[in-house]
Amino acid sequence: MKKIRTRKPPKPNESEYEKLIRLRAENAYMKAEIEVIKNT
Secondary structure (H helix, E strand, O other): OOOOOOOOOOOOOHHHHHHHHHHHHHHHHHHHHHHHHHOO
16 A cells, blocks of 8 residues: 655744744734724
């Protein structure tokens, strides 16, 4: 039986990792802002 290999993406370097964290934080902030606008 053939074993199916899944290709793992390469580990992001530190700057990509930091960018990801920043974008997640921005996303959370924007979602919170939208909720505030909806509730007013």
